[in-house]
Amino acid sequence: MDAVQGYFQIVLTDAASKLTTFLLPWGKLRYLRGPMGLCSTNDIWCLLLDYVIFGFPWTKKIVNNILTLSPGLLSFLLSQLKMNFIFLLIAKLDDDYQAVISAFWSHSTIDQLSPSHAARVYKNIWDELSLIDDGNEGYLLTWGDRIVIPLTRNEILARLHFSHQGLTKMSLAAKSSYHWPGMNNDLKTLIASCTACQKYQASEPSEPLQSYTLDQTFLLN
DSSP states (O other), X not given: OBBTTGGGGSBOOHHHHHTTOEEETTEEEOOSBOOTTOXXXXXXXXXXXXXXXXXXXXXXXXXXXXXXXXXXXXXXXXXXXXXXXXXXXXXXXXXXXXXXXXXXXXXXXXXXXXXXXXXXXXXXXXXXXXXXXXXXXXXXXXXXXXXXXXXXXXXXXXXXXXXXXXXXXXXXXXXHHEEOTTHHHHXXXXXXXXXXXXXXXXXXXOOOOOOOOHHHHTOOO
């Protein structure tokens, strides 16, 4: 398992952040999280990861990689890492997702795949899918500008639902960046099961469109 941008998961104190200040044509910028390249960043990250996985049998940590030889420990290990805000490249742990990527690399058409193949759910967009390098020796599926999401769907749903904006705005936000089979139904189910959304959902009609003259909108006095 690979950590996603592991060093950036180290929050810097204000004093430490100021030490990373650098100049750009637009002004001074500084890191708020530990960047790669600092001699101490790797040490702090390794200490953090050592602390989190301490006591796990059949588990070995090598810099930003975690190896486990016990499949039964995997789900518990993932939960412990998430509780400690250490996020992994979930796509590498999703067997179905990896099967789709393998089929893509083999240049298979959707009709050449078995009826039970994981890629079948993408049959309507199969010829429009692409692969991008995720920067962690792995790949992510994309459909246009959208990322095809692996097992992290519940986390994405939670983030989309955080502000309780309702189905329409959630759908627009989701469709602008993400895709997975059944996404619309997942959004509807989430909204329907949320007490707050049901209580405060908009019941008033949309505001009528208003017209403006050119000088009101574009011209400055």
